[in-house]
Amino acid sequence: MRIDGRKKNELRPMAVTRNYIKHAQGSVLIEVGDTKVICTAMIEEKVPPFLKGHKQGWVTAEYEMLPGSTNTRKSRDRNRGKIDGRTMEIQRLIGRSLRSVIDLSKLGERTLWIDCDVIQADGGTRTAAITGSFVALHDALSNMVNKGMVKEMPITNFVAATSVGIHQGEPLVDLCYEEDSNAEVDMNMVMTEKGEIIEIQGTGEERPFSKQELEKMLALGEESIKKIIDFQKETLLG
Numbered sequence: 001m002r003i004d005g006r007k008k009n010e011l012r013p014m015a016v017t018r019n020y021i022k023h024a025q026g027s028v029l030i031e032v033g034d035t036k037v038i039c040t041a042m043i044e045e046k047v048p049p050f051l052k053g054h055k056q057g058w059v060t061a062e063y064e065m066l067p068g069s070t071n072t073r074k075s076r077d078r079n080r081g082k083i084d085g086r087t088m089e090i091q092r093l094i095g096r097s098l099r100s101v102i103d104l105s106k107l108g109e110r111t112l113w114i115d116c117d118v119i120q121a122d123g124g125t126r127t128a129a130i131t132g133s134f135v136a137l138h139d140a141l142s143n144m145v146n147k148g149m150v151k152e153m154p155i156t157n158f159v160a161a162t163s164v165g166i167h168q169g170e171p172l173v174d175l176c177y178e179e180d181s182n183a184e185v186d187m188n189m190v191m192t193e194k195g196e197i198i199e200i201q202g203t204g205e206e207r208p209f210s211k212q213e214l215e216k217m218l219a220l221g222e223e224s225i226k227k228i229i230d231f232q233k234e235t236l237l238g
């Protein structure tokens, strides 16, 4: 039994509230246990300079934790005058994950900005941000299709993410903060509906881990991401 009574392969309760923010073309509040992230998708009618004239669009992401989202106040990045390394790594991961399931040539010369704001952190904020922002992006793109801005849905696949890890020798999925901060091994997995891997970030924080342990974590992550994608589908398609 885990700290919060879950089984090893049990995800935390997940909830996604769509159309959470009025002005964004797509927006959700995603709750994964006590982790809460607002994800918005907004259109900008231009592409970054390196894509000008390439007849394609772009999808990019920003991520931030609100000062009150953690147990000790987290100063805003802008107040420290630079984006910290963790924030940069996470926002680039979110952007890469979403771009991997979008046909950018169908977007037109525009950028979809994904903004992920963590309002409460309890482990797994980056994976919640990826799962939630896919839904926000899907909604924004559906709106664009309905308005005739794009001819067809540029989405090629579903994508979702979760964390896996080893805690007291046991492989676990979807670690809460208490588990995460005591885990021997910590890994984030991003996968598509087809079970293809987009990205894996695995770290032996307390000790090295074996290939056998890696296999166990991969299996646990794959089975769990399938459940999360089923949940995204129910949320989006009813």
Ligand code: UDP
Residues within 6 Å of the ligand: 070, 071, 072, 074, 086, 121, 122, 123, 124, 125, 126, 127, 163, 177, 180
């Ligand atoms: N965390 C925190 N302050 C920070 C960074 C992280 O309190 O500056 C907590 C937060 O609960 C977060 C957890 O530590 O969810 C794990 O952080 P990690 O960097 O592994 O990213 P995450 O699991 O949120 O993607």
